[in-house]
Every structure is written in structure tokens, then in C-alpha cells.
Amino acid sequence: MNIFYNLIKYFLFLTYWLLIANITFRVLMKRRSIPVSMSWLLTIYIIPFIGISIWFFFGELYLGKRQKKIANKIWSISNQWLNELKLCQHIFQKQNSEVADSLFQLCKHRQGISGIKSNKVELLSNTKKTMQILIRDIYLARRNIEMVFYIWKPGGIADDVAIALIDSAQRGIHCRLMLDSAGSIEFFQSPWFNIMKKAGIQVVAALKFSLSRIFLRRIDVRQHRKIVLIDNYITYSGSMNLVDPDLFKKSSNIGQWIDLMIRIEGPIASAIGIIYSCDWEIETGCKILPQLPNNNILKNEFNKKSSVQVIASGPGFPKNMIHQALLTTIYSAKHELIMTTPYLVPSEDLLQAICTAAQRGVNVSIIIPLDHDSILVKWASRVFFSELLEAGVKIYQFKKGLLHSKSILVDQQLSLIGSVNLDMRSLWLNFEITLVIDDSHFGNNLFAVQNQYILDSQLLDKKIWSMRSYWTRILEKIFYFLSPLL
Known part of the structure; x- marks a missing residue:
């Protein structure tokens, strides 16, 4: 019996130090900043059992096997489409202001395109009004609506958005909705999920969260974007989740959440569309490349002196x-x-x-x-x-x-x-x-x-x-x- 217990003890001891050595090696080999690497090493050695657990949950950037395979090649595939977008030379701004020039040059060299002009850009700082304008645009949609949000919480004016989206789908508009599976868990547990699917809306739960996947990928890598694309022409983006500000997290007693959104009309929608396309393909495996800007967009009278650029981050996108x-x-x-x-x-x-x-x-x-x-x-x-x-x-x-x-x-x-x-x-x-x-x-x-x-x-x-x-x-x-x- 003593031999058996000793074998178990030595086995656990060996396993423990193999885990410590393995994680130490991976921390050192991964090119992180020194403070981050030191924080991991100190956590693992000072509070080892907790540190090892935290590492397996949060230590490395995991996607599912299929998602990772697509993400590794997604940007090179997108560059082929960006080369076609570059042929629409009239939409690109040749010169930027002095203060913006360095950033736009960085974006051009790392993402492949210059800033885009001829956009009507509107700043929206009131969430309720933003939702009302969005609902109007959804009802006026003629061809397609694509959305991605971190949080969709049913209730209040968020339900009005859902009704508008369902109405659009039922009149033949192609609607796609991607929501983070963790952030929008209340939506997926609500009747709206099945109601939307029955109406013909493609609803996808991004980065599905479940206990069976915790050792296969990081559970805290989330789909945090907020994007709405309508008819490859109207775009919304910013910090707003799809929630009613009067109802969201009232129990926290910190007041309403204050957000900013941008509503844009113009050719920048095509560049943002490629980001949505990449996200959709990483999640579903299906390619939905956006249309190139049409001639009517190229001839619009919006501000041609301003310039708009979009920057995306996440697995598969230009690093850092x-x-x-x-x-x-x-x-x-x-x-x-x-x-x-x-x-x-x-x-x-x-x-x-x-x-x-x-x-x-x-x-x-x-x-x-x-x-x-x-x-x-x-x-x-x-x-x-x-x-x-x-x-x-x-x-x-x-x-x-x-x-x-x-x-x-x-x-x-x-x-x-x-x-x-x-x-x-x-x-x-x-x-x-x-x-x-x-x-x-x-x-x-x-x-x-x-x-x-x-x-x-x-x-x-x-x-x-x-x-x-x-x-x-x-x-x-x-x-x-x-x-x-x-």
C-alpha cells in the first residue's frame, strides 16, 4: 500500500513540475512584453495551482480548429478582394491632413488601402435616437442587412429593432445577424432567437461558449465588434450594444451606459463589409464577399475633403x-x-x-x-x-x-x-x-x-x-x- 501511495505521490509531483516547465517554456517562447511574461511567471510560481488553472483558461489565444485554419489564411484571401477595390480609384483620398498622415500611411501599408472619401459621416451620441434612426434604416433596406454585436439584450427598444429586422426578412431582404455567444446569452435563451430564424434571418452565435470547449480555446476571446451594414451603403459602428439603455444593467446602480456611434453613408461600407465577411467566414466557413461600390456612390456629393479608414483586430487580422x-x-x-x-x-x-x-x-x-x-x-x-x-x-x-x-x-x-x-x-x-x-x-x-x-x-x-x-x-x-x- 505504501508503494502505491508513493507511486501516486511521485506521479503527481512529476506531472506538476512537467506542467510548470511546459508553461514556463511557452511563456518564454511566446514573444510577449516583459511585464506580461513576468506576471505570468510570478503567478505560476507564487500561486501555482491557481496560476496553472488561469493559464489554461486565459494563457494563449485559442480558436476552434476549423476557425483557426480559416483565420490563418483569411487576410490573404481578403487582399485579393481589396485589390479589386483599389481599381475604384475615385473613392480614395490622395492626401490627408498633417496630423492624420502618419496614421493613414500606417493603415495603407498594413491593411492595403488608403483612406476613403465621399462619405457622409454623422456622430450619434444618444442611444435611444440612434436606435430610432437604425430602425428607420432597417425598414428602408432594399437588398441586405448584416449585423454583428457583442450584446443583444431583449426588451424595450431592442425588441423594436428585432421586429424591424423580422419585417425586412419577411419582405425578402437578406438578413444576417452575428452575436457573441457569451455576451448575448440572454438573446439566445429568449424566444427571439427562434422567431428570427423562422422569419428567414441567418442568426449565428459567434465563438460558442461551453464547458466542453474550455481546454480547446480561450473562453475570453470575444466577438466585441458593433457593426450594422445596410445595402452595402449605410454603416453603423461604435461602442453601442443592442440594448435599451433604460433597462440594461439597472441592478448595478451606476446609471445608464453612455455610448457613441457613427452612421456613415458612402463607399467605406465596402471596406467595413470585408471585415464582416471575414468574421462570417471564420465563424461559419461560408464566404460572403461584399459588392464593390457602385457608380452612384462614386458620383455622390458628400464631403470629398475628409477621409475615413477602418481598422480591425482579432485572430486572422493584421497583428498588433x-x-x-x-x-x-x-x-x-x-x-x-x-x-x-x-x-x-x-x-x-x-x-x-x-x-x-x-x-x-x-x-x-x-x-x-x-x-x-x-x-x-x-x-x-x-x-x-x-x-x-x-x-x-x-x-x-x-x-x-x-x-x-x-x-x-x-x-x-x-x-x-x-x-x-x-x-x-x-x-x-x-x-x-x-x-x-x-x-x-x-x-x-x-x-x-x-x-x-x-x-x-x-x-x-x-x-x-x-x-x-x-x-x-x-x-x-x-x-x-x-x-x-x-
Whole structure:
């Protein structure tokens, strides 16, 4: 009996150290930033059993086997279609503003196309009005409607969107709906799922979440994009999930979620359509390449001086593109930089870029929620406050709800709006989208919205912040240790 127990003991001991050695090797071989690698190694060695469990859930970027195979080749296939889009030379902007030029050059060389002109771009800052405009456009659709959202929560005005979509499908409009399986779990458990399928809508649960898959892929890689495409001409994108703001997360007692969306008419819809096409193929295996812009679009009288670019991230898309774009944007600022984000857990490079901007004389403001839906992220964010304040960055804490909008404005000329949070998950893991607009008129509109956010916020006082308790600082350091893993 003693021999048997000793064999079991030695077997478990050997298995444990083989796991530790294997994970250590994979951490060292994977080219991560040093802080992230060190966080993983310390977690595994200091709290090994918990660390090993966390690694298997969150340590590597897994997709399903079929999805990974498609993702590995999806962008090269897309480039073939982009070459056809390039033949529509009239839609491309040849020159950008000085502040936007570096970012648009980066996008051109890494994604294959220049910024696109002749778009009518509208900023929408009221969720209820945005939904009403979307419902109108859905009813007016003539050919096709494609949607992707992280969260669709039934109830209220979200049901009105569902009814409009069902009506469009029943009158012959080709409707496709892709929703993240984890974020939209309430939708898939509701009657709307089967009602939509019976109406002829293709409904897909992206990145299906189940306990049987937890060792096959990372469960926290999510489809976080928010996109609506109508007739290959009208596009919506931004931070808004398909939820009624009066009903969403009322039990959290943090007020309504405040979002920004962009509605665009014009040829940029074709470029955004290719992103949707890639997502659809990765999830279903079916190819649905969008149509090229038609001649009527090429001849429209929309603003030909502005330029719009779309940046996508996630498995299969150009690696580190979002991170590079954010760094390029911040370093392009000469006078003013305003950022809004609900989750502020930047990479070390982004943190230094923001601090450097302030130290070289740029007026830098960051607007974040005062109250938060995530305790982990709230405390992790606090770690960065001291360094930002010391560099001269103004930190505003929004008091009228959860500020969920993700926006960057540089010198009231270059605007970035999308689904990307300033945290590790958005930068490195999720399927995300950001729209880049080089247009002073649009920049002025975004500035007005951001300025209203500032008026509804309280400025974090550097002296008061420095007087926080010793135990608070210790707690912040603990979350700082975990921040690369969030």
C-alpha cells in the first residue's frame, strides 16, 4: 500500500513540475512584453495551482480548429478582394491632413488601402435616437442587412429593432445577424432567437461558449465588434450594444451606459463589409464577399475633403494593428489630445506615449467613469493615475452613468471611434473595430460631445489623490500585478 501511495505521490509531483516547465517554456517562447511574461511567471510560481488553472483558461489565444485554419489564411484571401477595390480609384483620398498622415500611411501599408472619401459621416451620441434612426434604416433596406454585436439584450427598444429586422426578412431582404455567444446569452435563451430564424434571418452565435470547449480555446476571446451594414451603403459602428439603455444593467446602480456611434453613408461600407465577411467566414466557413461600390456612390456629393479608414483586430487580422494605430495617433498630437474609455488599463507603451504627449506640451485629457461595472478593472485603472497626473494628464471622472464610449480626438482634426477599450483584452485578444476620420468638421462635433462629458465629470485632484491611504496603495499594487493579465 505504501508503494502505491508513493507511486501516486511521485506521479503527481512529476506531472506538476512537467506542467510548470511546459508553461514556463511557452511563456518564454511566446514573444510577449516583459511585464506580461513576468506576471505570468510570478503567478505560476507564487500561486501555482491557481496560476496553472488561469493559464489554461486565459494563457494563449485559442480558436476552434476549423476557425483557426480559416483565420490563418483569411487576410490573404481578403487582399485579393481589396485589390479589386483599389481599381475604384475615385473613392480614395490622395492626401490627408498633417496630423492624420502618419496614421493613414500606417493603415495603407498594413491593411492595403488608403483612406476613403465621399462619405457622409454623422456622430450619434444618444442611444435611444440612434436606435430610432437604425430602425428607420432597417425598414428602408432594399437588398441586405448584416449585423454583428457583442450584446443583444431583449426588451424595450431592442425588441423594436428585432421586429424591424423580422419585417425586412419577411419582405425578402437578406438578413444576417452575428452575436457573441457569451455576451448575448440572454438573446439566445429568449424566444427571439427562434422567431428570427423562422422569419428567414441567418442568426449565428459567434465563438460558442461551453464547458466542453474550455481546454480547446480561450473562453475570453470575444466577438466585441458593433457593426450594422445596410445595402452595402449605410454603416453603423461604435461602442453601442443592442440594448435599451433604460433597462440594461439597472441592478448595478451606476446609471445608464453612455455610448457613441457613427452612421456613415458612402463607399467605406465596402471596406467595413470585408471585415464582416471575414468574421462570417471564420465563424461559419461560408464566404460572403461584399459588392464593390457602385457608380452612384462614386458620383455622390458628400464631403470629398475628409477621409475615413477602418481598422480591425482579432485572430486572422493584421497583428498588433490597433496597438500601433493608437501609438501613432497619440504621438501625432501637437496641441490637444482627448480620450474617453470605460476601461483604462493601458500597455506600458501606451502609458508612456500618453505621458510623453503631456510632457511635451500637449493638453491631454482622459475621461473615464466615476462608477464602474468591473471592480477588477476599476482598481487596476487606479494604478496608472499617479504616473498620469505627475506627467500633467487631466483625469476626469464622469458622474452621469457609465461612460462606455471609446473615442480619441487629436487637435480637433483626427478622430477615432469604435469598440476598442484601453485594456489588454481589446488590444491583443478580441475581435474589435475602430473607425478613423480625418475631418475637422466631424472633429468639432466630437469635441462638443467630449466637452459635455467633461462638464458632467469631476477633475481628479493630484494633491488629494496623493493623500490616499497606505492600504489603498497596497491594494492598487496587487491589481497592478494582475493588470497585464486582464
